[in-house]
Amino acid sequence: MQMFIPEIETKSFQEIKTFQESKIPDLLDYLSKYSKYYQRMFDEYQIDIKSIKTVEDLTQIPVTTKDDLQKNNSDFLCIDKHKVFDFVTTSGTLGEPVTFAMSDADVKRLAYNEFISFACATGDTQDIYQLMVTMDRRFMAGLAYYSGIRKLGAGIVRVGPGNPGLQFDTIERIQPTALITVPSFLLKLIEYAEKNNIDYRNTSIKKAVCIGESLRNSDFSLNTLGQRIKEKWDIELFSTYASTEMGTAFTECSAGQGGHHHPEMIIVEFLDENNQPVKEGEPGEVTITTLGVEAMPLLRFKTGDICYHYTEPCSCGRTTMRLGPVIGRQKQMIKYKGTTLYPPALYDILNDIEGVENYIVEVYTNNIGTDGILIYVGTNTADEVFRKKIKDYFRTKLRVAPDIQFEKPEIITQRQFPEKSRKPVTFIDKRA
Numbered sequence: 001m002q003m004f005i006p007e008i009e010t011k012s013f014q015e016i017k018t019f020q021e022s023k024i025p026d027l028l029d030y031l032s033k034y035s036k037y038y039q040r041m042f043d044e045y046q047i048d049i050k051s052i053k054t055v056e057d058l059t060q061i062p063v064t065t066k067d068d069l070q071k072n073n074s075d076f077l078c079i080d081k082h083k084v085f086d087f088v089t090t091s092g093t094l095g096e097p098v099t100f101a102m103s104d105a106d107v108k109r110l111a112y113n114e115f116i117s118f119a120c121a122t123g124d125t126q127d128i129y130q131l132m133v134t135m136d137r138r139f140m141a142g143l144a145y146y147s148g149i150r151k152l153g154a155g156i157v158r159v160g161p162g163n164p165g166l167q168f169d170t171i172e173r174i175q176p177t178a179l180i181t182v183p184s185f186l187l188k189l190i191e192y193a194e195k196n197n198i199d200y201r202n203t204s205i206k207k208a209v210c211i212g213e214s215l216r217n218s219d220f221s222l223n224t225l226g227q228r229i230k231e232k233w234d235i236e237l238f239s240t241y242a243s244t245e246m247g248t249a250f251t252e253c254s255a256g257q258g259g260h261h262h263p264e265m266i267i268v269e270f271l272d273e274n275n276q277p278v279k280e281g282e283p284g285e286v287t288i289t290t291l292g293v294e295a296m297p298l299l300r301f302k303t304g305d306i307c308y309h310y311t312e313p314c315s316c317g318r319t320t321m322r323l324g325p326v327i328g329r330q331k332q333m334i335k336y337k338g339t340t341l342y343p344p345a346l347y348d349i350l351n352d353i354e355g356v357e358n359y360i361v362e363v364y365t366n367n368i369g370t371d372g373i374l375i376y377v378g379t380n381t382a383d384e385v386f387r388k389k390i391k392d393y394f395r396t397k398l399r400v401a402p403d404i405q406f407e408k409p410e411i412i413t414q415r416q417f418p419e420k421s422r423k424p425v426t427f428i429d430k431r432a
Ligand SMILES: [Zn+2]
Pocket: 252, 253, 254, 255, 260, 314, 315, 316, 317, 318
C-alpha cells in the first residue's frame, strides 16, 4: 500500500509558508473574540491583529510561556465548559498540573494528526498496534494514538503500560505488527524475555513507535538507549516528539532524519534566550502556534524544549521541516567551564558506563558564581579507578568532566523517588 502523504507536505517551502499564513488572520480573529487571555494581551501590548499577516509578523506578539498557562489557566479556554468533550492535564511549572480541554472537533483534529503521523512511520491498514501507554489517568497521548489508529484503519490492542508478561501473552495471541511504547520499556521487555526464555526476536513485531524519550543523537545516529534496544532486538524504531499543549506530533519516517512537521497543524518558530529567531544549524526553543484548535488554541507558546531543525527535503518525498531530537530544556541549560550542556547529554554518557547502576545530576552555583556539576553515581564498585574511568569518559565525549560522588544504588533510588513525585528525579537544580 502506498504511504499516505498529505499534499501540503510535498509542496515548496514558499507554498507551505503561504498556506500557513492564510490561516493567521482567522486564528487571531478567533483569539480576540473568544480567549480572555489573548484579549488582554492584545489590549495591553496594543497589538493591531489586522497588521499581522506573515510568520515574521508574529514576532510583534509576545510569547506565551508555561507560567502564563499555569497562572491564567481558565482564561485560555475559548468555548463554554459544557462544550468541552475531553479534559486532560499536563505538568505545570509551579508544581500544580495545568488543565487542558478539547472540544469534539479538537479530538478529531488530534485523530487526524496521529493518522498522518502513524502513516509517516510506515503505518497502514495491515498493521495491528499494541498500545503500551495508558488511555486514562488524564493523559492525552493514549487517546490520541487510539483515535489516530482508528482513522488509519489499522487494528489496535490496548494493553496499557507495564506488565511484560501480559505484553508477551498479547503478542503471541494477537500477532500485532507494531508497539507504541516508551523506548526504555523495550529494554525491560527484552530482559523479561531473556529471563523467561521467550523468543522475542522471532515474534510478529516489526516496528515500535517510541514516545517520551529520544532515541537519537543530534547527528541522527542512535543514542545509547537506541543502540541498546537495536543490538538485542532488530525492529524498526521510530522516534516521535509531541506535547499536550501543541496537540501535534513530529514523527520520523523510515529515513530516521528527524520528526516531520505537519504544517496543517501548527506553525513552528525556533527562538533563542531573547526570543529572537535562530538560524538553521543553531539550536532554538521550539515555539508553536496551533492551527485549527477550538478549545485552547495557543499563540507563540514556548515549549521549553531545545532542538535543531532541518529544511532540506527528505528521501520519503516530504519537503516539510524536520525536527532533531530534544537536546535539553531551556531552563536546564548548564554553562560548564565554557561549554553549553543540557542534562540529557550527561544521562546518555552515564547510561553507557557499565557499573553505573543509577544517578542524579545536581547543578549548583559555585564560589566563583558559575555553574558546577556534581553527579551522584549509584554503584557497587566505588573506587578511584572507577572514578577516573567515568571522568575520562566524560572528557572524551564532552571535553569536560563533572565531579563524581559515589553512593549505594539503593540510596540513589530513594532520592530519585521522593514522595508525591510522578516521575523519577534525575536532575536537581540548586543554582542561585
Ligand atoms: Zn521523511
